[in-house]
Amino acid sequence: MKKDFNAKEFAINNIVPIIFIVLCIVCLPIAGYSGQYLLSQIITRIMRNSFLVLSLLIPIMAGMGLNFGMTLGAMAGQIGIIFITAWNVVGIPGLLLAAIIATPIAVLLGWFCGKMLNMAKGREMITSYMISFFMNGVYQLVVLYGMGPVIPIHSDQVILPRGYGVRNTIDLINVRQSVDTFWQIQIFGVNIPVLTIILIALLCIVIVWFRRTKLGQDMRAVGQDMEVAREAGIKVERTRILAIVISTVFAAYGMLLYLSNMGTLNTYNSHSQIGMFSIAALLVGGASVSKASIKNVFLGIVLFHLMFILTPQAGKNLMGQAQIGEYFRVFVSYGVITLALVLYEIRTRREKAESAKTLANLQKEGAKA
Amino acid sequence: MQNVSKEYNGNPVLKDVNFTLKQGEVLGLVGENGAGKSTLMNILFGMDVIHQTGGYGGKVLIDGKEVKFASPLDALKAGIGMVHQEFSLLPGFTAAENILLNREPENKSVLSLVFGSRANTLDRKELQKKAIEAITKLGVSLDPDMLVSEMPVGHKQFTEISREISKSSIRLLVLDEPTAVLSEKEAEMLLKAIKNLSAQGISVIFITHRLQEILDVCDKVIVMRDGRIITELDAEKTSIPEMARLMVGREVNAGHAQTKSEERPLSENIVLSIKNLWVDMPGETVKNVNLDVHQGEFLGIGGLAGQGKIGIPNGIMGLYPAGGHVMLNGSEIALNNPRACLDASLAFVSEDRRGVGLLLDESLEWNIAFPAMQIQNKFLKQYLGGLIKWRDQAAIKDITDKYINQLQIKCTSSKQRAKELSGGNQQKICLAKAFALQPKLLFVSEPTRGIDIGAKALVLKALREYNRQNGVTIVMISSELEELRQCCDRIAIVTDGAISGILPASTPSEDFGILMVGKTHKEAE
Numbered sequence: 030m031k032k033d034f035n036a037k038e039f040a041i042n043n044i045v046p047i048i049f050i051v052l053c054i055v056c057l058p059i060a061g062y063s064g065q066y067l068l069s070q071i072i073t074r075i076m077r078n079s080f081l082v083l084s085l086l087i088p089i090m091a092g093m094g095l096n097f098g099m100t101l102g103a104m105a106g107q108i109g110i111i112f113i114t115a116w117n118v119v120g121i122p123g124l125l126l127a128a129i130i131a132t133p134i135a136v137l138l139g140w141f142c143g144k145m146l147n148m149a150k151g152r153e154m155i156t157s158y159m160i161s162f163f164m165n166g167v168y169q170l171v172v173l174y175g176m177g178p179v180i181p182i183h184s185d186q187v188i189l190p191r192g193y194g195v196r197n198t199i200d201l202i203n204v205r206q207s208v209d210t211f212w213q214i215q216i217f218g219v220n221i222p223v224l225t226i227i228l229i230a231l232l233c234i235v236i237v238w239f240r241r242t243k244l245g246q247d248m249r250a251v252g253q254d255m256e257v258a259r260e261a262g263i264k265v266e267r268t269r270i271l272a273i274v275i276s277t278v279f280a281a282y283g284m285l286l287y288l289s290n291m292g293t294l295n296t297y298n299s300h301s302q303i304g305m306f307s308i309a310a311l312l313v314g315g316a317s318v319s320k321a322s323i324k325n326v327f328l329g330i331v332l333f334h335l336m337f338i339l340t341p342q343a344g345k346n347l348m349g350q351a352q353i354g355e356y357f358r359v360f361v362s363y364g365v366i367t368l369a370l371v372l373y374e375i376r377t378r379r380e381k382a383e384s385a386k387t388l389a390n391l392q393k394e395g396a397k398a
Numbered sequence: 399m400q401n402v403s404k405e406y407n408g409n410p411v412l413k414d415v416n417f418t419l420k421q422g423e424v425l426g427l428v429g430e431n432g433a434g435k436s437t438l439m440n441i442l443f444g445m446d447v448i449h450q451t452g453g454y455g456g457k458v459l460i461d462g463k464e465v466k467f468a469s470p471l472d473a474l475k476a477g478i479g480m481v482h483q484e485f486s487l488l489p490g491f492t493a494a495e496n497i498l499l500n501r502e503p504e505n506k507s508v509l510s511l512v513f514g515s516r517a518n519t520l521d522r523k524e525l526q527k528k529a530i531e532a533i534t535k536l537g538v539s540l541d542p543d544m545l546v547s548e549m550p551v552g553h554k555q556f557t558e559i560s561r562e563i564s565k566s567s568i569r570l571l572v573l574d575e576p577t578a579v580l581s582e583k584e585a586e587m588l589l590k591a592i593k594n595l596s597a598q599g600i601s602v603i604f605i606t607h608r609l610q611e612i613l614d615v616c617d618k619v620i621v622m623r624d625g626r627i628i629t630e631l632d633a634e635k636t637s638i639p640e641m642a643r644l645m646v647g648r649e650v651n652a653g654h655a656q657t658k659s660e661e662r663p664l665s666e667n668i669v670l671s672i673k674n675l676w677v678d679m680p681g682e683t684v685k686n687v688n689l690d691v692h693q694g695e696f697l698g699i700g701g702l703a704g705q706g707k708i709g710i711p712n713g714i715m716g717l718y719p720a721g722g723h724v725m726l727n728g729s730e731i732a733l734n735n736p737r738a739c740l741d742a743s744l745a746f747v748s749e750d751r752r753g754v755g756l757l758l759d760e761s762l763e764w765n766i767a768f769p770a771m772q773i774q775n776k777f778l779k780q781y782l783g784g785l786i787k788w789r790d791q792a793a794i795k796d797i798t799d800k801y802i803n804q805l806q807i808k809c810t811s812s813k814q815r816a817k818e819l820s821g822g823n824q825q826k827i828c829l830a831k832a833f834a835l836q837p838k839l840l841f842v843s844e845p846t847r848g849i850d851i852g853a854k855a856l857v858l859k860a861l862r863e864y865n866r867q868n869g870v871t872i873v874m875i876s877s878e879l880e881e882l883r884q885c886c887d888r889i890a891i892v893t894d895g896a897i898s899g900i901l902p903a904s905t906p907s908e909d910f911g912i913l914m915v916g917k918t919h920k921e922a923e
Contacts (some may be wrong), residue, residue, distance in 0.1 A: 125857055244516040250488055250499060257486040261500040262471050 042376070043371060046315045049332040060342035062389050067338065074334035075327065076209060076225045077290040081307045082231050083324045084279035087239070088153075089321045091272035092252025095308050096367075098157035098273060102280025104168045105135035108235035109281070110204070111176070111195060112294075116182035119203040121211060124285055127204075127344070132283040138164065139277030143270030150255065152319070154370075165301060171394040172296060195296050205292035225286065232279070233323050238244045248272055252319075273285060309333060309362035336361070377383035399802040412437055412625045419570070422590060424602045426612035426633060429622030429645055429850075436624075441571055443480050449507040472617055477569035479562030481576055483848075485554050489547035493540055494529035497561045503528065511544045532564035535566070537594040538587055551681060552584030556591075563595065571595065571617045572603045573849070577611060581702040589615050607850065609638045632638050642851055646726030661904060665694035669839055669871050675698060675722035676895075677706070677713025684709035684720075685895030691839070691873060698903065699875045701704060703915055708749055708874050711841035714747045715739050717754070726839070740773045744839035747828045748876075749844035750822070755828040758817035762833055765816050765827050766801060770834045801830035822853025829860060840864075843873045846881060858885055879910055 040047060081099070088096040096252045109127030116127050123222065142160050149156040165327025170196045189196055209222035239245045250258040251268050289293055295302075311321060314329020341354030404774050412434045420603040441454045444467025448454055452886050457464050472478075484826040487496050495502075503525055504518035529542045538556045546554060554578055562571055574594070576583040585608075592602055592615050604616060607618060612619055616633040621644040628644050670691040677684035684706040691697050691907060701707040713720030716736035724731045727790055732738040739746075748754035759767050770776040777794050778787045798812040805826040809819060825845060832840055842861060862885045863873045876882050882889050883903045890900040891913035897915040 070598065238509075238519070241519045242516065243518050244494075244500060246502060246520055247500070247516070250491070253488040253490050254486075258500070259487055260486050262474070263500045285596060 041379075043315050045313055046328060046332060046370065047363060049071070049313050049336060053332065053335050056336065056339035056343040059346055059385070062338070063344065065218055065225065067335070068217075070338050071331055071335060072219060074288070074337075075330050076222055076229070077287050078283075078307065078330050079229050079326060080105065080232060080283035080286050081303060082283075082311050082330060083229075083236060083278060084276050084283050084324070085138040085307060085311050086236055086323070086326070087173065087279075088272050088276050089244070089316070089319065090240070090252055091248040091269055092255075092271060092319065093146060093157075093272060094154040095158055095311070096273065096276050096280075097154060097161050097304055097308065098139075098146075099276060099307065100300050100304035101138040101142055102135050102277040102302050103163050103284040104133040105138060105277070106288065107294060107296070107300060108134055108168075108172075108283030109174070109285065110201065110294055111166070111187060111199065113286060114199055114203060114294075115187045115200060117184070117203065117370055120207045124206045124207060124289055127275045128282060131285065134280060135278045135281035136274055139274035140270060142277065142369070143273035145299045147266045147269055161301070162302060166301070168296065188306050195344045197296060199294040199296060201288060201292050201294055204289045206290060208289055224282035225290075228286070236323060240267065244268070249373050263389060305335075305362055305366070309365045316372045317369065333362075333365075338368060348362040399673070400917040410456070412441075415622075415625075415627055418619055419601050419603070421569070421601055421616070422599045424596045424598050424604060424616045425505075426616035426619040426811065427594055427603055427605045427622065428607070428609065428612060428619060428641055430837060434622055434625040436574070437625075439480065439574065439603070439630070442473070443467070443478060443572065444469050446470075452706070474565065475567070477565075477567040479565060479568050479570070480572040480920075481555075481558045481562055481574065481694070483574050485544045485558060487554055487557060488899075490545065492543050492545055493533075493553070493557045493560070494526055494542035494545055496557050497529045497542075497564050498525055499561065499905040500612070501565070510854065513673050528558070528564060535563055535594070535598065536560050536591045540589055547904040552580050552587070555580060555584070555604075559591065559763065561587075563600065568600060570601045570603065575607065576604075576606045577606060579609060581705075583702075585611070586801075589864070609641050610730070612641065613638065626648055630840055638669075645851060652727060661902060662695075664695060664887070665693035669693050669727060670721075671725040672710075672714070673712065673725075675713060675720060675724065677709040677718050677720040679706075679709040679712050679718040680710040683895050684713055684892075687722075687892070687895070689890060689897055689900075691871060693889045694865075694869050694871055696862070696885055697873045698882035698889035699878050700882050700889055700910065700914070701892035701898075702877075705892050707877075707892040708843055708897075710841050710892070711746055711873065711875060714749075715841065717748075728746065736774075740769070740803065740835070741836040742837075745769075745832040745835045745839075747832045747843060747845060749826050749847055751828055754789075755817045756824060761813045761815060761816060762802070762807075762819075762827060763798045763812045765795045766798050766830045766834050769831055774835065776834075797834055798830075801826075801833065805830060806856055822849035822857070825853065825857055826860070829857065833864065837870065839871045839873065842872060845874065846878065847875065861885060865889060879907060883907070908912055 051059050084099055084102065085096055088094065106127070107133035112130050113123045113127045114127075142157060145160055146153045146156055166214055171180070173194045176195050177188055180194075182188060187199055208225050208228070209220075212223040214223060215222050247258070247263045247268050248259070248265055248271075252264050253269075258268075284300070284303065288299070288377075310329040310333040311325060311328065313333040314325035314327070316322070316325035316329065332345075337358050340353075340357045341351045344354035344357065345351040347353075409645075415434075415438060416910070417425075425433050437448075442458060446469070449468070450791075455474045459465070465472075465476060467476070471478075481827075486856045488499070491499070497735075503521040505521050506518055510517040527543055528898075533540045533542065533556075534557055536556065540556050540560065542551055544553070546557060549557070559571070559573070559576070560841045565861075576588060579587060582824055583719050589611060594602065596602055596615075596617075603798070604612070606612060609825075612650060613633060613636070619631040619633050619636060619641060620640060621628045621631065623645060631641070631644075668690045672687055672691075673687040674895060675687040675689075685704075687710055689710075699710060709718065712718050714731070716734050716739055720733045722733070724733060726742050726744065729742075731742055731744075752758060757768065767777050771778060771789070775787070777797070779785055779790050795812055801807065802809065807823050807830070809823065816824060819827065826885075829845070832842075845861065849857070858881060861872060861874065864870055864883075874882065874886065877903060879889075886903045888900055889903055889905075889910065889912055890897050892898065894912060899912070901909060
């Protein structure tokens with residue numbers, strides 16, 4: 030009796046990951062991919078996305094919810110990449126230079142976003158979402174009209190033939206897979222990019238370490254109750270801004286790794302897509318608006334991207350159309366985010382009802398006795 | 399403090415306040431609500447409200463030197479700690495983490511050279527040690543690893559105080575009504591702790607409405623009224639009636655408990671019958687309550703804090719999840735449905751005045767008329783056969799003025815906003831609101847909590863008259879037994895979520911005391 034109860038609890042608390050596991054299991058035989066292919070694909074996706082998803086953890090810790098503003102970091106990363114492509118700096122030095130360019134931009138954007146979010150306490154998620162739309166406009170203005178006449182970039186590879194504005198897609202041949210192939214080993218015929226793994230592991234360690242620092246403790250305090258933290262002398266506003274700045278900078282670096290792995294930059298779309306997919310992946314891993322761990326990040330990426338890989342093929346094999354899977358994945362990401370947000374509310378309410386249930390049970394037992 | 403004065407928007411609230419406090423002394427501060435105690439403490443503590451409203455006059459001297467605190471942080475540095483009425487604790491942190499919040503011991507690391515001191519990691523062992531030190535200094539039992547969210551109220555209070563005294567420079571501790579939320583036993587422990595602190599050379603300013611506690615722990619007492627210090631008394635030589643008289647500036651008829659001769663016969667009719675009620679109200683859990691309320695009686699429900707007495711009306715009125723059976727005049731009332739209760743002519747005056755009881759930003763008229771308008775379509779003019787309903791402003795004003803007169807509500811007009819009134823007057827508004835519903839049965843929960851003696855007497859009198867003259871059945875929940883004994887016919891005592899006994903109000907207090915500690919009458923004999 031007791032075991033059943035626990036299993037049900039477990040299922041309710043992890044409903045999102047469970048839905049995904051079931052979906053993947055259903056799609057697996059229909060898609061008909063080999064194990065080795067899937068494994069190498071998954072590893073590629075983990076390498077590509079985990080840095081980005083990890084960047085979301087710190088604002089959650091500070092009680093600011095899912096940082097839709099990570100798009101800002103992604104923009105900063107893209108601007109860095111545009112510059113080094115135009116200047117033709119190749120390989121790992123190129124990426125390092127891009128990081129150096131992206132960092133101050135990300136700090137500035139993160140600071141701006143943090144400031145805004147401090148003015149909209151309690152509504153961080155919708156505000157950061159709107160800020161990312163707004164900044165997208167600014168980004169487009171800079172990239173589409175600023176680059177060329179105002180910001181001196183004159184590479185044919187980057188600039189549109191009309192003389193100003195960046196091309197729709199940029200081929201990142203200079204930095205393509207430069208981190209991944211820097212030190213690669215093969216296990217069971219699957220390429221393992223060791224340097225990328227080291228970088229991601231390093232970030233994980235940084236996050237674990239960060240939780241134990243004074244700043245980390247302050248963020249947890251601010252996340253629980255801003256007023257109490259303020260009374261204790263913690264600089265609440267500053268701490269919140271720092272959380273967003275750190276997240277934005279990590280998102281910028283994550284975007285660099287992502288782009289170098291992809292090998293192409295979709296100038297006007299990559300950043301907005303990546304924000305949504307990263308958040309969806311984190312939620313698929315079982316995170317909630319107020320609680321997320323490194324475990325959620327990796328589980329989420331594996332499940333979410335496994336579905337991405339499987340559904341187009343499954344769609345093709347079932348309906349003769351790969352498009353259906355493509356459509357499916359966008360619709361599913363929005364669905365997952367919505368579901369997670371709603372579930373969070375329901376869960377909080379149910380936790381309250383839980384103790385009521387025990388009371389009722391107690392009385393029933395009392396009546397019997 | 400010398401000649402301290404303060405004005406809010408041109409209204410002087412403090413005039414020429416002078417007092418001194420020696421090291422290790424315990425000073426009791428008493429006064430009616432609105433006497434200026436909080437303002438005085440806010441000045442001492444450098445709270446933002448003071449600066450935002452134009453600062454204060456006079457001087458605050460510490461060790462003979464004048465100090466001017468720009469913020470509470472400055473006051474903390476000077477060794478002044480304050481424990482407010484509301485807890486400021488983080489529910490997800492342990493007691494130890496809360497005690498040393500933002501003063502955590504740190505380990506330096508290489509990375510902090512790059513990122514600054516906030517990149518230091520926390521020294522958990524040291525944190526634990528320091529927290530235990532503070533708890534021992536206070537002399538209470540408290541588990542440093544317990545999460546605040548899982549603590550009983552008393553332990554939260556101890557955590558707060560431990561946090562203040564863990565500050566190394568602490569010399570003066572201000573406690574603002576620390577015992578208001580505590581059970582008698584917890585309050586006793588706290589009083590003992592205060593004596594401990596004073597023995598260690600820490601001065602304490604102790605604000606409370608419970609005058610007995612002043613006599614128990616304080617060295618001297620300051621009585622405030624209308625922004626002035628009326629007198630300074632030696633705690634050993636004064637008495638409760640003396641303090642009470644000085645506080646209100648008139649002889650308080652402390653009221654007496656009902657005597658046998660005043661007892662009224664209990665009606666045969668049972669209005670409300672409660673069977674196997676459970677209520678999940680955090681901190682006030684009701685487990686299994688069976689209770690019959692008779693027609694026209696004034697029933698008191700008493701008991702220690704946290705035993706569940708407050709949970710009973712909150713559960714019946716649908717504010718917290720509840721189960722069981724509640725019958726009103728023989729018909730079952732749906733639980734977890736506030737509307738159903740209100741439709742059945744039950745009314746409830748909540749203990750949470752500001753949260754549940756009032757629309758703080760609205761006028762008194764609105765506050766009083768709103769529920770009646772909403773639920774019973776009163777104060778509405780109907781046009782087109784009820785399709786269009788307009789507020790009947792004149793009727794609303796009439797009824798508001800009637801209650802303002804009747805309950806002696808101090809306000810500038812019936813248009814004043816509810817949040818501008820003092821606690822006692824807000825409570826009267828809550829009563830008026832319930833009266834306007836003309837209920838068959840009225841629940842009143844802790845009607846005198848946090849209001850001063852003068853207002854208390856008026857509130858109790860109003861309730862008593864309402865019951866006697868209009869024949870409305872009233873169930874009043876209160877932590878103060880004497881209060882219940884003054885107005886009730888019968889008093890039920892709640893212990894551990896169930897009724898442990900019901901006695902007539904004329905029964906001696908000791909008998910109720912025995913019930914409160916959970917023994918039935920027979921066992922005690």
